[in-house]
Each structure stands twice: as structure tokens, then as C-alpha cells.
Amino acid sequence: MQFHKEREKILIIDFGSQVTKLIGRNIRELGVYSEIINIKDFLKIKEFHLIKGIIFSGGPSSVTSKNHQTVSKKIFEKNIPILGICYGLQLIAKLFGGKIKPSRSTREFGRAFLIKKKSSQLTKDFFKRKTTVWMSHEDAVIKLPKSFKTIASTSNSKLTIIENTKKKIYGVQFHPEVTHTKNGKQIFKNFIFSICKIKKNWNVSSQKLRLINEIRQEIKNDKVICALSGGVDSSVAALLINKAIKKNLICIMVDTGLMRKNEFKSSFDIFKKKYKLNVKLIDASKIFLKKLKGVANPEKKRKIIGKLFIKVFEKEAKKYKNIKYLAQGTLYPDIIESKSSTGSKTSKIKSHHNVGGLPKLMKLKLIEPLKEFFKDEVRILGKSLNLVNEINYKHPFPGPGLGIRIIGEITLEKIKILQEADNIYIKELLKNKLYYKIWQAYAALLPIKTVGVMGDARTYENICLLRAVTSNDGMTADYYNLPKKFLDRISNKIVNNVKGINRVVYDITSKPPSTIELE
Ligand code: XMP
DSSP states (O other): OOOOSSOOEEEEEEOSOTTHHHHHHHHHHTTOOEEEEEHHHHTTOOOGGGEEEEEEOOOSSOTTSTTOOOOOGGGGGSOOOEEEETHHHHHHHHHTTOEEEEOTTTOEEEEEEEEEOSOOSTTTTTOSSEEEEEEEESEEEEEOOTTOEEEEEOSSOSOSEEEETTTTEEEESSOTTSTTSTTTHHHHHIIIIIISOOOOOOOGGGHHHHHHHHHHHHHTTOEEEEEOOSSHHHHHHHHHHHHHHGGGEEEEEEEOSOSOTTHHHHHHHIIIIISOOOEEEEEOHHHHHHHHTTOOOHHHHHHHHHHHHHHHHHHHHTTSSSEEEEEOOOOHHHHHHTSOSSOOOOOOOSOOOOSTTHHHHTTOEEEOTTTTOOHHHHHHHHHHTTOOHHHHTOOOOOTTGGGGTBOSSOOHHHHHHHHHHHHHHHHHHHHTTOGGGOSEEEEEEEEEEEEEEETTEEEEEEEEEEEEEEESSSSSEEEOOOOHHHHHHHHHHHHHHOTTEEEEEEOOOOBTTSOSSOO
16 A cells, blocks of 8 residues: 555545546645545555545446445544545435436536536636536436535536535536646645645655655665666656666666667667766667567567567676666556556456566566656656656657557568658657647558559558557547648658658547557
């Protein structure tokens, strides 16, 4: 259980909503420490004096079902302000004797219009008379619980915001944590500062020295090994550890040959020359290509790449004596996700490549300096560590790399073609100041050839697919609406400059139903 036993906080109880993490991030962005906990772990807490406010998240279950997740009514006697969101509101209403009904006529998905009925501390400066909020619910509260008042309504759910000021308990049916709710952050601001009266206590950059000291104290004179990918998480983790223990940190970069054009080598040079890391680059591209020969199945490719990565890393690490720790760039969301609130397993869509199997295999202790931070916070840390923008603000890149962006069998020729096209695409996005507006962008190579005409001659070549998505955490995503002029230019540039591509297509599907990567 991750519950900091000294820090005052706003505690979020996760009932399984897809967007609970956004509540945590919203609070931290306001300068207040927040933690997300599942209901089982919540029951183990004894240090209630540290909890200045509680938020019940949304969730997929229904309070009308027999086995719904709930809290003990005793929680309302602790004099801690509580805000329920969606399922959280319905749970509060139920526990206070209100009535909740699953009904076709009350369900709302997407945009809804909220109309004010009464002023409240919770909604101060949130809206004047009407506003747009984001909804996602089947059930609705149809009878107000005793001693509660209605603050606002929509046409489908009359009890959209409710409050019991005496007990400092509030509920909202919509999701203030998502960006589609206009000015949603104001709800959190009012709740934590005016109602919970917590003071600002969270500033990511000021955590840097604490982290460095903690790492130093833990590791002392032992040695740490780190698989450095050149992505923001492992880079920030390595820089922090390096500040703490210098030469006792050994970084290994395994080049699978499935990286973007020149990017890996350029990151290696930056780590070595600018940050003076003890870093070694292992060129394993030939072995990867050999093992992948003839393999077209996405899951098989993923498993081969993941296993081989661990093998190569382990072999290299064995050359160093007396290593006690393995450093990983695990983030706070990874920790929350590994403890699902419902305990239910989500269905496996893809086998993710990660270094999770390494510590046990190599009998190493884990050091995970970023495990209390969200991605945006890691970037703030990265900035305070002077990490170059090209690494700190880099788009996420999957462990199997171009291996899952070359659809079907991987060959050296296809890698080269894709690297060229992808390089042109990313460079143009940067040049046109689009790169940082996009969560992730890449080019992929489709396994079909089509006919084209160039210089009056027939061509029969590959299709390049371009993808660019907006997202908060990769769980859901929408395609980015690239300007037509940009698409025109990029299509021309790729076809004119990359031998082997005669057609460019742009992927306009969201996630779900698609995924961000193609394999
Ligand atoms: P999907 O394709 O599942 O991707 O929508 C969601 C996010 O995860 C990244 N991704 C991976 N990251 N190892 C990783 O470290 C992997 O095996 C892997 N597969 C997908 C993907 O790039 C996107 O950001």
C-alpha cells in the first residue's frame, strides 16, 4: 500500500473509473499532495489526521447492485470533507437514504448542460448560470438524501450537484477532472482550499533534493544498474541516481536496431558527453533481426523482442561485479494500475515489453525514484535536472519499437524505409510547431504494395501510414486533426524522398475502438 505516513493529503478512493488518475493530477497541479488508494487499502489506514479531504471517484459498478463497492458510514463521522464524483455521488446519496435508479431516461454520456439552482462554496467562480459539463453515467440519483440540498441540475439528472454543508459532504454527477468539463479545476480548487482548508504542500521541483538524499541514503556504496532507453522516465531516473551516487551507477543502452533513425545514438552521446553518465551502448541489432526473421504475428514479435532484450541486458550486466540494485523509471500510474480497485483483471490486448522480469531473474533489489510521480511531474523534475527538451518532452515510444510499426515480417530493408519516412514526419512536426501539441506521432509500414505512377513509370511499392494522437495517459486517445496543408506537404515529401514508398495514408481512428500502436 502506498500511503505516505507523514504528508498531509487529499485522498482519492478509487472505485475503478478510467479517469481516477486525472483527479490526482488535478489536485497536484493545484500544489496539493494527493494519493489514490483502493478501497481495501483504505480500510487499513490509521493516520486519519493526515487526510484533509476525501474524494470518491467514479466507477463502473452500480450502487443498486448487491455487491457494489462501498465504505463504512463511519467515514462521515470523522469530520473530513468529502466530494463524490459520479459513482461517488451515488454512493453518498445511497448511504444517506437517497434513491438511485438505473434508467434509460436519466442516463447521460458526453456533453451536458448544467443549470444553477443555488449558490455553493463548491461552485464559486465555476459558472454563472449555465455551463457545459462531461457526463458518463447510467444510474442517477432520483430522490435527494435527507439534509442535502440541490445546487445544480441538467435536463436528465435533476440532482447533478448536491451538498450537505453541515457535514461538508458534496457530490457531483459529472466529471470535473476531464478537460471536456469547462473550468472543472475550479471545483477541485474550491473543494481543497475553501472546504478542506488544506495549504499548498506540493512542489515537484523542490522534491529533487529530497529524492537525491533518499537515494544516497538507501544505496550507500552499492552499485546500481539501469536499462536506459532514452525515454523521459528512465532518463530522469538515471540523472537523479547519478546525482546521488555518481560512478556507482552503470547505465546500459540496448540497441535493438528497431529504434528511430539516429535517435538512440544521439541520446547516448548526450548522456555520455553532457551528463557524464557511465553509459554503455550495446549494438544487438543483428541478433534481434535474426530472431525475428520470418515472424509476422504481432504477439510473437512482441514476445521475441521482450525476451531477447532481457537476455542481452542480463549478459551485459553479468560483466559487472557486485551490483545490488536495478533502477527503473516506474511511475505513480503504474503503481496504481497494478492494484486494481475491483481486483478484476482487465483483458489482455497486447503483451507489453518491459523490464519487469529483470529484478527477480538477476536477484536485484529495485530502486524506483519516480514511483510517486505522474508523467507531467517527471517532466518538471527533468527540467529541474536540466534534461534537454528533446528527451524531456519526447513522445512515448514502445519497447518493441519499430518492430510493431512494421506490420508483418520485419526485414532490414523495411526498417531503413520506415526510419526514413518516420524521420521526415517527426522533423516536419517539429518544424511546424505541431510536435508538442500531439501526445504521440509515428509512421508505420503496411504489409501491402500498391500501384503508383512516378515520372510516367509504373511503381509497385509500400504504403506508409501516419498516426498522430492526443491523449492523457495512452488509455484512450483521439486522432489529431493535422492541417490539410501539412498533410499535403508531408505526403509529397515522403513519397519524393523515400525510395520504397509510393502511397501515404493518415489514420483517423480513435482509441477505442483502435489502439495507438497498430500491433
Ligand atoms: P496501445 O497501442 O496499447 O498503446 O494503445 C498505448 C501506449 O503504450 C505504448 N506501448 C508500449 N509501451 N512497451 C511500452 O513501453 C510496449 O510493449 C508497448 N506497447 C504499446 C504505446 O506506444 C502507447 O503510448
